Amino acid sequence: MNSRYLAPDPVTGDTATISDVARLAGVSISTVSRVVNGTAPVSGAVMARVEAAMQTLHYVPRAAARNLATRRAHTLGLMLAVSSGDFFGPLLAGVEGVAVEHGYDLLISTAGRNGPQTELPRSLGRHNTDGVLVSAGSLHETALRALHATETPLVLLHASAPDGLNIPCVTIENKAAARAAVEHLIEAHGRRRVVLLRGPDLLADSYWRELGYRQAHTRHGLDVDPALCVPGDFNHEVAERSVARLLAEGVPFDGIFTGDDDAAVGALRALHAAGVRVPEDVAVVGFDDQRLAAALTPPLTTVRAPTEEVGAEAARQLIALIERRPVQPVTLLPTTLVHRRSCGCLGV
Amino acid sequence: MNSRYLAPDPVTGDTATISDVARLAGVSISTVSRVVNGTAPVSGAVMARVEAAMQTLHYVPRAAARNLATRRAHTLGLMLAVSSGDFFGPLLAGVEGVAVEHGYDLLISTAGRNGPQTELPRSLGRHNTDGVLVSAGSLHETALRALHATETPLVLLHASAPDGLNIPCVTIENKAAARAAVEHLIEAHGRRRVVLLRGPDLLADSYWRELGYRQAHTRHGLDVDPALCVPGDFNHEVAERSVARLLAEGVPFDGIFTGDDDAAVGALRALHAAGVRVPEDVAVVGFDDQRLAAALTPPLTTVRAPTEEVGAEAARQLIALIERRPVQPVTLLPTTLVHRRSCGCLGV
DNA sequence: TATTCTTCTGAAAGCGCTTTCGCAAACGCT
């Protein structure tokens, strides 16, 4: 007992199994299993012997055997779209933290740049995971329906369930946040003609943010000018083109809600190129508070989304579903507006 | 046969096993296994019957059973430090692509913000994965040594093996890239006093980049002024402070190699605050080409690291190691210098 | 002391696959 390391038996090259532990401790494998899992009372003396034996042999239960016997994978699947910028790390951290805490592993699968996966990766299928977290844009609706039909526990991230499917989802308060952002422009900075850079059509986020934008107008008795609602696509190039066109066409506006921070990059670039001052001539607010937001010129006022918490909460819901505890059909996490220079706050 | 979905047997609620398939096809389970895996010749007629049966029953092999029988997990472990910015998505995409291509799943574990994990997550231990990809800063050296002692196949990302351990690693051409970046400042822009914002002490990346910085000087017969080598820590706040101090102390310099893009954010901010013009007075180059690099003012000249390829190559090496094929002890992936405004290229 | 509960422990039957081994049948060769 001088090695501090988990080492394979130097002779056989093989690691210990439950039988080895049982033999060394002079008990049956059932007993070993019981002390490992705490599934039934074991007397103090025996427990001590078994634990000593496990130590000596550097015993590590083999997941595959356990999974086979329990018919559970003790694993959460995470299906995500890789495009998601730096949005990604926090999400993963949130999911992983909760998963580990509850004794689940995390199996990852990504949808390539070819858009949503139309077929479920085999690794996430039934029996290989106990449930899967599906992030927006990672899985085609057909595949999602197929998955749901297998009764695999499912939770959606930043998306709502397609018609007829009863799948819990967790996302952020998109509508309220968008409304607050736009209202800030209206109320605090007196803007009256705020451009909306619309997100991709298929994303739920786009939909709700647009709704928030409209609500902000309604609440202040303002009409939404269709000419101000242009494509942004959560993409800086599309956004830049749209803003440049508005400028070229001489459409008057004094604010932009860019839908997300990426689009904000493009918007700022177009404004800058045209010599339009931000925030004096046009106030800009983004969405997401990605790392680059604070580095932009001027620093971007934007909505901070609690991405890590989204991941954590989604994992919690999924685990609840797996363990047949009640779940929240829809979870909306609150956001905060981060005031920086681009809206006109914090001096000029 | 009218459901398009993989569905559990509506009666038992349970999915088909290999025996069900065998029974329906009128063959033995061995034969089913053979057609599933292609491990032995099976006659055309039988193969067709088996395949039909699998279709009918929506048969999906259970990973746990297969893993137990083969004593392999068909899974790659990926241990990473979450802090890594948007560096993260591409890396994952690279790893995952290769893993899937070779029939492996991807199990993820992250080191929280508490620094490197001192203990190996159980899920990545021996028998739960066939091998693990360890990214820089995710696993404490002690844990790494312990892992290595178990003979688990290991590949390091952006780090080199601790003394005495023979672990392949894949990273980028840090030294050459840093040298090229600094030489660009020296040669193309005539800079003679280039600041080095040093990275965190423990990261291999820091070490090699600093070496490249020195080499660039040596090659041009320039001395490195120790006063110009200040902490950057790959962190914008630290970098900002360091640059601000140099400015305050009146240390003359005409260029900065920031070590990474995050530090560049801080450097630019400090320079801007002091009214120093970039690139006229001070030329700046970063490292990484993160998304924010192009969005900075001025857009940042920086080294583009092929992050996705790093992930892919690391996965390839790990799989080679697992399958006992020869591996490359060290893989250095080439980088490119992306010229933008901050160094003086592309107009002003 | 005899009897009924508790507590603890072991034997053994799976979980769903892979894989060796052996046997037939079909093929080629002399």
Place this chain on the structure above:
DNA sequence: AGCGTTTGCGAAAGCGCTTTCAGAAGAATA
């Protein structure tokens, strides 16, 4: 026709666990 070879398939033995079931002690009751 006789003899090895292939080729295609099934029986059965695991892989390393969990979990029921029943039995053996020991504690509590009568």
